[in-house]
Amino acid sequence: MTTPSRQGALLGCIADDFTGATDLANMLVRGGMRTVQTIGVPASGEPVHADALVVALKSRTIPAADAVAQSLAALHWLRAQGCRQFFFKYCSTFDSTDAGNIGPVTDALLDALSADGGARAFTIACPAFPENGRTIFRGHLFVGDTLLNESGMENHPLTPMRDANLVRVLQRQTSSKVGLVRYDAVAQGVARVRESFDALRNEGVRMAIADAVSDADLHVLGEACADLALITGGSGVALGLPGNFRRAGQLDEHADAASLPRVEGLSAVLAGSASTATRAQVAAWRDTRPAFRIDPLAAARGEPVVEQALAFAQPHLDAGEPMLIYATATPDEVKAVQSELGVSEAGHLVESTLASIARGLFERGVRKFVVAGGETSGAVVQALDVRTLRIGAQIDPGVPATATTGDEPLALALKSGNFGSEDFFEKALRHLDGAAT
CATH class of the missing domain: 3.40.980.20 (Four-carbon acid sugar kinase, nucleotide binding domain)
Incomplete structure (x- = not known):
């Protein structure tokens, strides 16, 4: 089958490191989206033909202002490619410091994408990746059976993670109010999660950590985010995104989505x-x-x-x-x-x-x-x-x-x-x- 007629890509993604970009692209390909990853922001404005585009930056540990500038440049290019929804990808262990960069970049992207100047802007932050042992419960990130701050990540040379409570971690990086989409809401399905989104918006929350302990939870969250301009998280939450475009009649299955040429050498x-x-x-x-x-x-x-x-x-x-x-x-x-x-x-x-x-x-x-x-x-x-x-x-x-x-x-x-x-x-x-x- 062929992709329904349209102009431009469907999903535009910004990743804060190169392996994270391929991780996300991998998830989208598994969902049937033909995906192209660029290394940095392309200089050319020529169209790139794919269902999903992933811009790989090297912005995880650079100064926050530089990370914001690079991410906004990537957003500008993705919008020019016709993308309809956007994804900011970071590590499944939430690698960052109290100075950023997840909070500042998210704030900047929300501002750029919000027609009302960001007053009602809202997104989730969900680095969960259960297939690789990363789960979030009551806002706390686990690596396997161990809290993040006891997993070895507390010794990371650039981004030591010494607090497993992601609501606290993200709140230290942003002046925006940070909330939590609790697991009991996720367990009740898409409609209940969307009700949680509305309640959090009414409380002035701009970013919400989302609990997820299984792939089923990620599918629920992905579907609940169908109408959000921006989604942030690890690659796991992207599991549910291809289905949104398929249900909207914008994406068909591609049997060749994962095909690559043979390379000699x-x-x-x-x-x-x-x-x-x-x-x-x-x-x-x-x-x-x-x-x-x-x-x-x-x-x-x-x-x-x-x-x-x-x-x-x-x-x-x-x-x-x-x-x-x-x-x-x-x-x-x-x-x-x-x-x-x-x-x-x-x-x-x-x-x-x-x-x-x-x-x-x-x-x-x-x-x-x-x-x-x-x-x-x-x-x-x-x-x-x-x-x-x-x-x-x-x-x-x-x-x-x-x-x-x-x-x-x-x-x-x-x-x-x-x-x-x-x-x-x-x-x-x-x-x-x-x-x-």
């Missing part, structure tokens, strides 16, 4: 995340496969770390054997590096080093990349001059295969640090090797 894995999941994935790979660790302190001393990594990679590339190059470290090791270099400089050094290595691998024939870590993924795709991605089938929850557009595509799997099974790297490479139209 060599493969490599790059990891910059220090998350628990990525550390386990690195350990699993090292047990049986070649791996080279980047030392940020050596790079800071001016040692030729990039050249050493590429020299390590060359014989494996000659043999057609994938290898891992990583900067992943334990929390204590990360703190030691940060104490010597500074938090920002340490992160930038790891990203720029892995980006340079990615470029060197590309020049040596690598065309299939698995990348672990949101900030690392952003640095790598920028180094490879990636502009747009077609989104394919899911590899693991929250992580799809992707391919760049153009005559000579690259195959990419961009993984958020905390996503994926222990054997994710092997699984992703098998998936990229087998991707075909």
Whole structure:
């Protein structure tokens, strides 16, 4: 079947990091929406033909004012593409600080989209992703059976999450009133949730954390949000959005929504995340496969770390054997590096080093990349001059295969640090090797 005749895309999305963008795009493809992801805001005003467009920014940890400016630029481009509803995507662990950036960006987007100047503007904030163990109950975010602030996220080097109560967390980031859509309302269905929206608006609430403990809850919330100009959250709440467009007669099923071209060439894995999941994935790979660790302190001393990594990679590339190059470290090791270099400089050094290595691998024939870590993924795709991605089938929850557009595509799997099974790297490479139209 073909998409009903219309001008422009249906859903316009703004993601605050690159892996989060592919996570969201993956969810939309699973719902039958043909989805294109751009890396940053496209300079061209040429139309991009898709049901959903996802603009991937690198705005999660930059100053709030810069994040707002970039997000508004993305919104402007998406509106020019004809999008009818908008989605602001952030991490399922609500990664942010008391200074932002979730609250300030949400405020700015609501203002821009509200015909009344924002006086009655309203949206939800729901980072729940039950398939990956992120659930919200009474406004508190759980990672598995553990509260967010006891999950290891309290040790995050850039956005330590030390409060599981998302109403409090978001309220510290905004002067707008923050409320809660409680689970007992969600459990009663779409009509009851919409009644909650109305009641919260009447109380002056502008943003409401929404409880969700199952995919069924996310479908309820998604349908309840059909008339909202803006929705914010993790990728999970997007589960219910394709159905809204289908019920409105604007979207048909697409059997080819997840199809990607076959990509020939060599493969490599790059990891910059220090998350628990990525550390386990690195350990699993090292047990049986070649791996080279980047030392940020050596790079800071001016040692030729990039050249050493590429020299390590060359014989494996000659043999057609994938290898891992990583900067992943334990929390204590990360703190030691940060104490010597500074938090920002340490992160930038790891990203720029892995980006340079990615470029060197590309020049040596690598065309299939698995990348672990949101900030690392952003640095790598920028180094490879990636502009747009077609989104394919899911590899693991929250992580799809992707391919760049153009005559000579690259195959990419961009993984958020905390996503994926222990054997994710092997699984992703098998998936990229087998991707075909």
